[in-house]
Amino acid sequence: MKRRNLLIGMGAAFVAGCQKIGETAPGKALLEAAPNWHKNLHDALGGRTALAPEFQPEDISPDFRGNGSTNPANGDYQAQAAAGFADWRITVGGMVDNPMTLTMANLRALPQRTQITRHDCVEGWSAIGQWTGPQLSTLLDAANVQDGARFIVFRCADNLNGDDYYESVDMLDAYHPQTIIAHQLNGENLPVKNGAPARMRIERQLGYKHAKYVTAIEAVASLDNIGAGKGGYWEDRAGYQWYAGV
Amino acid sequence: MKSGTRKHALSTRLWHWINLICIAVLFMSGLNISNGHRRLYWGDWGFAPEQAWLEVPRFPGWMTIPDYYSLAQARDWHILMAWPFALMLLFIWVAMLANRHFKRDISTTRREWKPANVWADIKAHARFDFEHGGGKYNFLQKVSYGLVLGIFLPMMVFTGMAISPGVEPWFGWLVDILGGRQSARSLHFIFAWAVFAFFVVHVALVIVHKPLKHMWGMIAGGRISGPDTAEEPS
Numbered sequence: 001m002k003r004r005n006l007l008i009g010m011g012a013a014f015v016a017g018c019q020k021i022g023e024t025a026p027g028k029a030l031l032e033a034a035p036n037w038h039k040n041l042h043d044a045l046g047g048r049t050a051l052a053p054e055f056q057p058e059d060i061s062p063d064f065r066g067n068g069s070t071n072p073a074n075g076d077y078q079a080q081a082a083a084g085f086a087d088w089r090i091t092v093g094g095m096v097d098n099p100m101t102l103t104m105a106n107l108r109a110l111p112q113r114t115q116i117t118r119h120d121c122v123e124g125w126s127a128i129g130q131w132t133g134p135q136l137s138t139l140l141d142a143a144n145v146q147d148g149a150r151f152i153v154f155r156c157a158d159n160l161n162g163d164d165y166y167e168s169v170d171m172l173d174a175y176h177p178q179t180i181i182a183h184q185l186n187g188e189n190l191p192v193k194n195g196a197p198a199r200m201r202i203e204r205q206l207g208y209k210h211a212k213y214v215t216a217i218e219a220v221a222s223l224d225n226i227g228a229g230k231g232g233y234w235e236d237r238a239g240y241q242w243y244a245g246v
Numbered sequence: 247m248k249s250g251t252r253k254h255a256l257s258t259r260l261w262h263w264i265n266l267i268c269i270a271v272l273f274m275s276g277l278n279i280s281n282g283h284r285r286l287y288w289g290d291w292g293f294a295p296e297q298a299w300l301e302v303p304r305f306p307g308w309m310t311i312p313d314y315y316s317l318a319q320a321r322d323w324h325i326l327m328a329w330p331f332a333l334m335l336l337f338i339w340v341a342m343l344a345n346r347h348f349k350r351d352i353s354t355t356r357r358e359w360k361p362a363n364v365w366a367d368i369k370a371h372a373r374f375d376f377e378h379g380g381g382k383y384n385f386l387q388k389v390s391y392g393l394v395l396g397i398f399l400p401m402m403v404f405t406g407m408a409i410s411p412g413v414e415p416w417f418g419w420l421v422d423i424l425g426g427r428q429s430a431r432s433l434h435f436i437f438a439w440a441v442f443a444f445f446v447v448h449v450a451l452v453i454v455h456k457p458l459k460h461m462w463g464m465i466a467g468g469r470i471s472g473p474d475t476a477e478e479p480s
Contacts, residue, residue, distance in 0.1 A: 014270060015308075015310075015312070016313075019312050022319070022323070030326055031322040031326050034329065042415075045417075046412070046415045050415035051415055052411065052414060053415075053418050053421070059291075061291045065293045118427060120411050121293075122282070122321070123283035124282055124283035124431060125293035126293065128290060204412050204414075206411060238316070238317075239316075239319060239322070240317075240321070241325065243412075245412020245413070246325050246410045
Protein backbone atom coordinates (compact mmCIF):
# COMPACT_ATOMS: atom_id res chain seq x y z
CA MET A 1 0.00 0.00 0.00
CA LYS A 2 1.38 3.36 -1.01
CA ARG A 3 -0.13 5.29 1.90
CA ARG A 4 1.45 2.92 4.44
CA ASN A 5 4.84 3.22 2.77
CA LEU A 6 4.46 6.98 2.89
CA LEU A 7 3.77 6.87 6.65
CA ILE A 8 6.73 4.57 7.35
CA GLY A 9 8.92 6.79 5.17
CA MET A 10 7.82 9.86 7.11
CA GLY A 11 8.58 8.07 10.38
CA ALA A 12 12.05 7.04 9.23
CA ALA A 13 12.79 10.57 8.00
CA PHE A 14 11.64 11.94 11.35
CA VAL A 15 13.95 9.61 13.29
CA ALA A 16 16.87 10.39 10.97
CA GLY A 17 16.14 14.10 11.38
CA CYS A 18 16.16 13.80 15.17
CA GLN A 19 19.45 11.93 15.09
CA LYS A 20 20.94 14.60 12.80
CA ILE A 21 19.74 17.39 15.11
CA GLY A 22 21.21 15.51 18.07
CA GLU A 23 24.60 15.52 16.35
CA THR A 24 24.70 19.29 15.74
CA ALA A 25 26.41 21.48 18.34
CA PRO A 26 23.22 23.20 19.59
CA GLY A 27 21.35 19.87 19.58
CA LYS A 28 24.08 18.23 21.61
CA ALA A 29 24.21 21.19 24.02
CA LEU A 30 20.44 21.01 24.60
CA LEU A 31 20.49 17.25 25.18
CA GLU A 32 23.35 17.66 27.65
CA ALA A 33 21.77 20.61 29.46
CA ALA A 34 18.30 19.12 29.96
CA PRO A 35 19.18 16.81 32.90
CA ASN A 36 20.48 19.90 34.75
CA TRP A 37 17.12 21.65 34.30
CA HIS A 38 15.54 18.71 36.12
CA LYS A 39 18.29 18.77 38.77
CA ASN A 40 17.83 22.49 39.41
CA LEU A 41 14.08 22.01 39.78
CA HIS A 42 14.55 19.02 42.11
CA ASP A 43 17.18 20.83 44.18
CA ALA A 44 14.96 23.92 44.46
CA LEU A 45 11.91 21.94 45.57
CA GLY A 46 13.61 19.14 47.50
CA GLY A 47 16.83 20.75 48.63
CA ARG A 48 19.32 19.40 51.08
CA THR A 49 16.97 17.65 53.43
CA ALA A 50 13.98 16.14 51.57
CA LEU A 51 14.15 12.40 52.13
CA ALA A 52 13.53 9.55 49.74
CA PRO A 53 10.60 7.45 51.02
CA GLU A 54 11.45 4.89 53.68
CA PHE A 55 9.46 1.68 53.85
CA GLN A 56 8.36 -0.85 56.50
CA PRO A 57 10.06 -4.23 57.03
CA GLU A 58 7.08 -6.01 55.42
CA ASP A 59 7.69 -4.05 52.19
CA ILE A 60 11.19 -5.54 51.67
CA SER A 61 11.38 -7.49 48.41
CA PRO A 62 12.17 -11.22 48.80
CA ASP A 63 15.36 -10.86 46.77
CA PHE A 64 17.54 -7.92 45.82
CA ARG A 65 18.64 -8.10 42.22
CA GLY A 66 22.32 -7.48 41.45
CA ASN A 67 23.22 -5.64 38.25
CA GLY A 68 26.44 -4.56 36.51
CA SER A 69 29.34 -6.26 38.29
CA THR A 70 27.94 -9.07 40.39
CA ASN A 71 31.14 -10.97 41.18
CA PRO A 72 34.35 -9.05 40.34
CA ALA A 73 37.09 -11.32 38.98
CA ASN A 74 39.80 -8.66 38.70
CA GLY A 75 42.57 -7.74 41.16
CA ASP A 76 42.58 -9.43 44.55
CA TYR A 77 38.83 -9.15 45.06
CA GLN A 78 38.23 -12.90 45.16
CA ALA A 79 41.03 -13.38 47.74
CA GLN A 80 39.62 -10.51 49.81
CA ALA A 81 36.16 -12.07 49.69
CA ALA A 82 37.57 -15.45 50.74
CA ALA A 83 39.23 -13.75 53.72
CA GLY A 84 35.94 -12.14 54.76
CA PHE A 85 37.21 -8.70 53.69
CA ALA A 86 39.46 -8.57 56.81
CA ASP A 87 42.06 -6.59 54.83
CA TRP A 88 39.59 -4.34 52.98
CA ARG A 89 40.49 -0.66 53.22
CA ILE A 90 38.51 2.43 52.30
CA THR A 91 40.53 5.60 51.96
CA VAL A 92 39.11 9.10 52.34
CA GLY A 93 41.29 11.56 50.48
CA GLY A 94 41.62 14.20 47.81
CA MET A 95 40.83 17.73 48.94
CA VAL A 96 40.58 16.98 52.66
CA ASP A 97 42.66 18.18 55.63
CA ASN A 98 42.83 14.76 57.34
CA PRO A 99 43.14 11.87 54.89
CA MET A 100 42.00 8.61 56.48
CA THR A 101 42.15 4.88 55.88
CA LEU A 102 39.34 2.80 57.35
CA THR A 103 38.95 -0.93 57.94
CA MET A 104 35.54 -2.56 57.89
CA ALA A 105 35.74 -2.67 61.72
CA ASN A 106 36.29 1.13 61.73
CA LEU A 107 33.28 1.56 59.47
CA ARG A 108 31.08 -0.57 61.75
CA ALA A 109 32.25 1.32 64.86
CA LEU A 110 30.91 4.65 63.56
CA PRO A 111 27.35 5.83 64.32
CA GLN A 112 25.07 3.85 61.98
CA ARG A 113 21.96 4.71 60.00
CA THR A 114 19.49 2.01 58.97
CA GLN A 115 16.98 2.76 56.20
CA ILE A 116 14.53 0.69 54.18
CA THR A 117 14.56 2.22 50.72
CA ARG A 118 13.64 1.42 47.15
CA HIS A 119 16.39 0.97 44.57
CA ASP A 120 15.43 2.08 41.05
CA CYS A 121 17.56 0.82 38.18
CA VAL A 122 17.87 2.98 35.08
CA GLU A 123 16.52 -0.01 33.15
CA GLY A 124 13.20 0.37 34.94
CA TRP A 125 12.97 -2.25 37.71
CA SER A 126 12.84 -1.60 41.46
CA ALA A 127 13.72 -3.59 44.61
CA ILE A 128 13.34 -2.70 48.29
CA GLY A 129 15.99 -3.45 50.90
CA GLN A 130 17.14 -2.42 54.36
CA TRP A 131 20.57 -0.82 54.36
CA THR A 132 22.87 -0.12 57.31
CA GLY A 133 26.05 1.94 57.46
CA PRO A 134 27.58 5.23 58.55
CA GLN A 135 26.49 8.47 56.89
CA LEU A 136 28.99 9.76 54.37
CA SER A 137 28.75 13.15 56.08
CA THR A 138 30.30 11.64 59.23
CA LEU A 139 33.41 10.62 57.27
CA LEU A 140 33.57 13.89 55.34
CA ASP A 141 33.31 15.92 58.54
CA ALA A 142 36.07 13.85 60.18
CA ALA A 143 38.30 14.27 57.13
CA ASN A 144 37.39 17.98 56.93
CA VAL A 145 36.66 18.65 53.27
CA GLN A 146 38.40 21.75 51.93
CA ASP A 147 36.45 24.75 50.61
CA GLY A 148 37.19 24.32 46.90
CA ALA A 149 35.87 20.75 46.72
CA ARG A 150 32.65 20.45 44.68
CA PHE A 151 32.24 16.71 44.12
CA ILE A 152 32.80 13.47 45.98
CA VAL A 153 34.17 10.64 43.83
CA PHE A 154 33.73 6.95 44.72
CA ARG A 155 36.40 4.53 43.50
CA CYS A 156 35.44 0.87 43.18
CA ALA A 157 37.26 -2.45 43.14
CA ASP A 158 35.36 -3.83 40.16
CA ASN A 159 36.64 -3.60 36.62
CA LEU A 160 33.74 -3.92 34.18
CA ASN A 161 34.47 -4.52 30.49
CA GLY A 162 38.01 -3.17 30.88
CA ASP A 163 37.29 0.02 32.84
CA ASP A 164 37.38 0.60 36.60
CA TYR A 165 33.96 1.47 37.96
CA TYR A 166 33.63 4.87 39.63
CA GLU A 167 30.91 7.36 40.37
CA SER A 168 30.52 10.90 41.70
CA VAL A 169 27.94 13.13 43.38
CA ASP A 170 27.79 16.82 44.25
CA MET A 171 28.01 18.08 47.84
CA LEU A 172 24.23 18.25 48.17
CA ASP A 173 23.93 14.49 47.77
CA ALA A 174 27.24 13.78 49.56
CA TYR A 175 25.95 15.41 52.77
CA HIS A 176 22.36 14.19 52.38
CA PRO A 177 21.27 12.35 55.55
CA GLN A 178 20.35 9.18 53.58
CA THR A 179 23.70 8.99 51.78
CA ILE A 180 25.38 6.13 53.63
CA ILE A 181 28.19 3.65 53.07
CA ALA A 182 26.16 0.49 53.47
CA HIS A 183 27.85 -2.69 54.71
CA GLN A 184 24.61 -4.53 55.55
CA LEU A 185 21.58 -5.50 53.49
CA ASN A 186 18.53 -6.73 55.41
CA GLY A 187 20.60 -7.15 58.59
CA GLU A 188 23.27 -9.39 57.01
CA ASN A 189 26.70 -8.56 55.63
CA LEU A 190 26.35 -7.25 52.09
CA PRO A 191 26.18 -10.08 49.50
CA VAL A 192 28.88 -10.01 46.80
CA LYS A 193 26.33 -9.35 44.05
CA ASN A 194 25.14 -6.22 45.89
CA GLY A 195 28.63 -4.74 46.41
CA ALA A 196 30.36 -6.46 49.36
CA PRO A 197 31.84 -5.35 51.62
CA ALA A 198 30.61 -1.76 51.22
CA ARG A 199 28.59 0.24 48.71
CA MET A 200 27.14 3.72 48.45
CA ARG A 201 23.46 4.52 48.83
CA ILE A 202 22.53 7.67 46.89
CA GLU A 203 18.82 7.36 47.54
CA ARG A 204 17.50 10.18 45.35
CA GLN A 205 19.14 8.90 42.17
CA LEU A 206 19.06 5.81 39.94
CA GLY A 207 21.00 2.64 40.66
CA TYR A 208 24.17 3.27 38.67
CA LYS A 209 25.06 6.15 41.03
CA HIS A 210 25.18 3.71 44.00
CA ALA A 211 28.82 2.64 43.58
CA LYS A 212 29.56 -0.90 44.80
CA TYR A 213 32.81 -2.47 46.13
CA VAL A 214 33.94 0.98 47.37
CA THR A 215 37.69 1.38 47.98
CA ALA A 216 38.17 5.16 48.03
CA ILE A 217 36.22 8.34 48.66
CA GLU A 218 37.79 11.45 47.15
CA ALA A 219 36.90 15.13 47.40
CA VAL A 220 37.64 16.94 44.12
CA ALA A 221 37.11 20.37 42.59
CA SER A 222 36.41 19.07 39.10
CA LEU A 223 35.52 15.78 37.38
CA ASP A 224 37.43 16.67 34.20
CA ASN A 225 40.56 14.61 34.84
CA ILE A 226 38.87 11.53 36.24
CA GLY A 227 38.12 8.69 33.84
CA ALA A 228 36.87 10.26 30.61
CA GLY A 229 35.65 13.28 32.56
CA LYS A 230 31.90 12.65 32.61
CA GLY A 231 31.76 11.75 36.31
CA GLY A 232 31.14 8.02 36.23
CA TYR A 233 31.66 4.67 34.56
CA TRP A 234 28.35 4.60 32.64
CA GLU A 235 28.52 8.34 31.94
CA ASP A 236 31.95 7.90 30.30
CA ARG A 237 31.23 4.65 28.58
CA ALA A 238 27.74 5.06 27.13
CA GLY A 239 26.69 8.66 27.70
CA TYR A 240 24.37 8.05 30.63
CA GLN A 241 23.26 11.21 32.43
CA TRP A 242 25.47 12.31 35.35
CA TYR A 243 22.36 13.52 37.17
CA ALA A 244 20.27 10.37 37.58
CA GLY A 245 17.29 11.77 39.46
CA VAL A 246 15.05 11.51 36.36
CA MET B 247 -9.97 39.12 9.96
CA LYS B 248 -10.73 39.05 13.67
CA SER B 249 -9.37 36.13 15.66
CA GLY B 250 -12.92 35.14 16.62
CA THR B 251 -13.72 34.15 13.05
CA ARG B 252 -10.82 31.69 12.83
CA LYS B 253 -11.76 28.08 13.37
CA HIS B 254 -8.58 27.43 15.37
CA ALA B 255 -6.99 30.07 17.61
CA LEU B 256 -3.29 30.73 17.19
CA SER B 257 -2.64 29.24 20.65
CA THR B 258 -4.38 26.01 19.61
CA ARG B 259 -2.45 25.71 16.34
CA LEU B 260 0.90 26.49 17.95
CA TRP B 261 0.32 23.95 20.70
CA HIS B 262 -1.03 21.33 18.31
CA TRP B 263 2.11 21.13 16.16
CA ILE B 264 4.68 21.54 18.94
CA ASN B 265 2.79 18.91 20.92
CA LEU B 266 2.84 16.55 17.94
CA ILE B 267 6.64 16.82 17.71
CA CYS B 268 7.01 16.36 21.48
CA ILE B 269 4.75 13.31 21.55
CA ALA B 270 6.44 11.71 18.54
CA VAL B 271 9.90 12.06 20.14
CA LEU B 272 8.70 11.08 23.62
CA PHE B 273 6.77 8.05 22.36
CA MET B 274 9.54 6.72 20.13
CA SER B 275 12.33 7.34 22.66
CA GLY B 276 10.00 5.82 25.26
CA LEU B 277 9.75 2.60 23.22
CA ASN B 278 13.57 2.46 23.23
CA ILE B 279 13.56 2.92 27.03
CA SER B 280 10.93 0.19 27.32
CA ASN B 281 13.37 -2.17 25.60
CA GLY B 282 15.74 -1.63 28.56
CA HIS B 283 13.50 -3.74 30.82
CA ARG B 284 10.62 -5.44 29.06
CA ARG B 285 8.39 -6.23 32.03
CA LEU B 286 5.75 -4.24 33.90
CA TYR B 287 4.76 -4.61 37.56
CA TRP B 288 2.19 -3.28 40.03
CA GLY B 289 3.08 -1.85 43.43
CA ASP B 290 6.34 -0.35 44.67
CA TRP B 291 8.84 -2.88 43.41
CA GLY B 292 9.36 -5.63 40.83
CA PHE B 293 12.31 -7.02 38.89
CA ALA B 294 11.69 -10.68 38.04
CA PRO B 295 9.36 -12.43 35.54
CA GLU B 296 7.18 -13.97 38.27
CA GLN B 297 6.28 -10.50 39.59
CA ALA B 298 5.32 -9.06 36.19
CA TRP B 299 1.77 -8.51 34.95
CA LEU B 300 2.95 -7.97 31.39
CA GLU B 301 5.83 -9.10 29.21
CA VAL B 302 6.31 -6.25 26.77
CA PRO B 303 7.47 -7.11 23.24
CA ARG B 304 10.79 -5.73 22.02
CA PHE B 305 10.12 -2.72 19.81
CA PRO B 306 12.07 -2.80 16.54
CA GLY B 307 14.53 -0.05 15.58
CA TRP B 308 12.20 1.61 13.07
CA MET B 309 9.80 2.41 15.94
CA THR B 310 12.41 3.94 18.26
CA ILE B 311 14.63 7.01 18.76
CA PRO B 312 17.50 6.49 18.17
CA ASP B 313 16.86 3.70 15.65
CA TYR B 314 19.09 1.25 17.54
CA TYR B 315 19.04 0.25 21.21
CA SER B 316 20.61 2.97 23.35
CA LEU B 317 19.00 3.52 26.74
CA ALA B 318 21.34 6.47 27.41
CA GLN B 319 20.51 8.34 24.18
CA ALA B 320 16.82 7.54 24.33
CA ARG B 321 16.79 8.97 27.87
CA ASP B 322 18.56 12.11 26.59
CA TRP B 323 15.67 12.73 24.17
CA HIS B 324 13.02 11.80 26.70
CA ILE B 325 14.52 14.04 29.40
CA LEU B 326 14.79 16.99 26.99
CA MET B 327 11.38 16.77 25.31
CA ALA B 328 9.55 16.28 28.61
CA TRP B 329 10.05 20.03 29.16
CA PRO B 330 8.37 21.49 26.06
CA PHE B 331 5.67 18.81 26.34
CA ALA B 332 4.76 19.65 29.96
CA LEU B 333 5.13 23.42 29.56
CA MET B 334 3.03 23.50 26.39
CA LEU B 335 0.34 21.40 28.08
CA LEU B 336 0.20 24.00 30.85
CA PHE B 337 0.15 26.73 28.18
CA ILE B 338 -2.78 25.27 26.22
CA TRP B 339 -4.83 24.78 29.38
CA VAL B 340 -4.31 28.40 30.41
CA ALA B 341 -5.08 29.50 26.84
CA MET B 342 -8.19 27.27 26.53
CA LEU B 343 -9.61 28.58 29.79
CA ALA B 344 -8.74 32.18 28.97
CA ASN B 345 -10.17 32.22 25.42
CA ARG B 346 -13.14 30.03 26.44
CA HIS B 347 -12.21 27.35 23.87
CA PHE B 348 -12.62 24.75 26.58
CA LYS B 349 -16.00 25.94 27.83
CA ARG B 350 -17.40 26.72 24.40
CA ASP B 351 -16.13 23.78 22.34
CA ILE B 352 -14.95 20.92 24.55
CA SER B 353 -16.90 20.83 27.82
CA THR B 354 -20.14 18.87 27.59
CA THR B 355 -23.58 19.44 29.06
CA ARG B 356 -25.65 16.86 30.92
CA ARG B 357 -28.07 16.77 27.98
CA GLU B 358 -25.29 15.56 25.65
CA TRP B 359 -24.64 12.56 27.89
CA LYS B 360 -28.21 11.24 27.45
CA PRO B 361 -27.98 7.72 25.94
CA ALA B 362 -30.16 8.63 22.99
CA ASN B 363 -27.93 11.54 22.10
CA VAL B 364 -24.73 9.49 22.54
CA TRP B 365 -26.17 6.69 20.41
CA ALA B 366 -27.20 9.11 17.68
CA ASP B 367 -23.68 10.51 17.60
CA ILE B 368 -22.15 7.03 17.38
CA LYS B 369 -24.49 6.17 14.50
CA ALA B 370 -23.59 9.41 12.73
CA HIS B 371 -19.88 8.59 13.09
CA ALA B 372 -20.50 5.10 11.69
CA ARG B 373 -22.04 6.73 8.61
CA PHE B 374 -18.99 9.05 8.36
CA ASP B 375 -21.41 11.90 8.92
CA PHE B 376 -19.45 14.52 10.81
CA GLU B 377 -21.88 17.44 10.68
CA HIS B 378 -21.76 19.19 14.00
CA GLY B 379 -24.98 21.14 13.99
CA GLY B 380 -24.24 24.54 15.47
CA GLY B 381 -21.22 23.70 17.63
CA LYS B 382 -17.64 23.18 16.52
CA TYR B 383 -17.37 19.60 17.73
CA ASN B 384 -19.88 16.80 18.18
CA PHE B 385 -20.23 14.78 21.36
CA LEU B 386 -17.66 12.05 20.64
CA GLN B 387 -15.11 14.64 19.59
CA LYS B 388 -15.66 16.66 22.76
CA VAL B 389 -15.27 13.55 24.92
CA SER B 390 -12.09 12.40 23.14
CA TYR B 391 -10.46 15.83 23.17
CA GLY B 392 -11.49 16.24 26.80
CA LEU B 393 -10.04 12.82 27.72
CA VAL B 394 -6.76 13.48 25.93
CA LEU B 395 -6.28 17.02 27.22
CA GLY B 396 -7.69 16.43 30.69
CA ILE B 397 -6.48 12.94 31.54
CA PHE B 398 -4.15 11.18 29.06
CA LEU B 399 -1.60 13.98 28.54
CA PRO B 400 -1.53 15.21 32.16
CA MET B 401 -1.17 11.60 33.30
CA MET B 402 1.89 11.22 31.07
CA VAL B 403 3.47 14.15 32.94
CA PHE B 404 2.45 12.99 36.40
CA THR B 405 3.35 9.32 35.97
CA GLY B 406 6.65 10.40 34.43
CA MET B 407 7.41 12.57 37.44
CA ALA B 408 6.43 9.74 39.79
CA ILE B 409 9.01 7.41 38.19
CA SER B 410 11.80 9.95 38.82
CA PRO B 411 13.64 9.26 42.10
CA GLY B 412 14.62 12.95 42.33
CA VAL B 413 10.96 14.01 42.35
CA GLU B 414 9.67 11.61 45.00
CA PRO B 415 11.36 13.27 48.03
CA TRP B 416 9.24 16.41 47.54
CA PHE B 417 6.22 14.93 45.71
CA GLY B 418 5.91 11.58 47.50
CA TRP B 419 2.12 11.59 47.75
CA LEU B 420 1.93 11.54 43.96
CA VAL B 421 3.68 8.16 43.94
CA ASP B 422 1.41 6.97 46.77
CA ILE B 423 -1.86 7.83 45.00
CA LEU B 424 -0.58 6.14 41.83
CA GLY B 425 -0.01 2.95 43.86
CA GLY B 426 3.80 2.91 44.03
CA ARG B 427 6.64 3.48 41.58
CA GLN B 428 6.17 0.34 39.51
CA SER B 429 2.43 1.05 39.23
CA ALA B 430 3.31 4.57 38.06
CA ARG B 431 5.66 3.05 35.48
CA SER B 432 2.92 0.68 34.27
CA LEU B 433 0.44 3.59 34.04
CA HIS B 434 3.03 5.66 32.13
CA PHE B 435 3.16 2.83 29.58
CA ILE B 436 -0.64 2.37 29.44
CA PHE B 437 -1.38 6.09 28.96
CA ALA B 438 1.35 6.34 26.32
CA TRP B 439 -0.51 3.73 24.29
CA ALA B 440 -3.83 5.45 24.99
CA VAL B 441 -2.35 8.62 23.49
CA PHE B 442 -1.10 6.59 20.53
CA ALA B 443 -4.57 5.06 20.04
CA PHE B 444 -6.08 8.55 20.01
CA PHE B 445 -3.43 9.63 17.49
CA VAL B 446 -4.33 6.76 15.14
CA VAL B 447 -8.09 7.44 15.26
CA HIS B 448 -7.57 11.21 15.03
CA VAL B 449 -5.36 10.92 11.93
CA ALA B 450 -7.65 8.31 10.36
CA LEU B 451 -10.71 10.55 10.77
CA VAL B 452 -8.87 13.53 9.28
CA ILE B 453 -7.83 11.39 6.31
CA VAL B 454 -11.36 10.13 5.58
CA HIS B 455 -12.94 13.56 6.07
CA LYS B 456 -11.47 16.45 4.04
CA PRO B 457 -7.79 15.95 5.01
CA LEU B 458 -6.40 19.00 3.19
CA LYS B 459 -9.03 21.34 4.62
CA HIS B 460 -8.36 20.11 8.17
CA MET B 461 -4.58 20.15 7.84
CA TRP B 462 -4.56 23.64 6.37
CA GLY B 463 -7.08 24.79 8.96
CA MET B 464 -4.78 23.68 11.78
CA ILE B 465 -1.90 25.56 10.13
CA ALA B 466 -3.50 28.82 8.95
CA GLY B 467 -6.48 28.90 11.27
CA GLY B 468 -9.31 28.12 8.84
CA ARG B 469 -12.79 29.57 8.83
CA ILE B 470 -15.77 28.66 10.91
CA SER B 471 -18.44 27.20 8.65
CA GLY B 472 -22.15 26.87 9.28
CA PRO B 473 -24.61 29.09 11.05
CA ASP B 474 -22.28 30.12 13.87
CA THR B 475 -19.92 32.19 11.75
CA ALA B 476 -20.95 35.35 13.48
CA GLU B 477 -19.81 34.25 16.91
CA GLU B 478 -18.78 36.73 19.52
CA PRO B 479 -15.23 37.95 19.04
CA SER B 480 -13.10 36.41 21.75
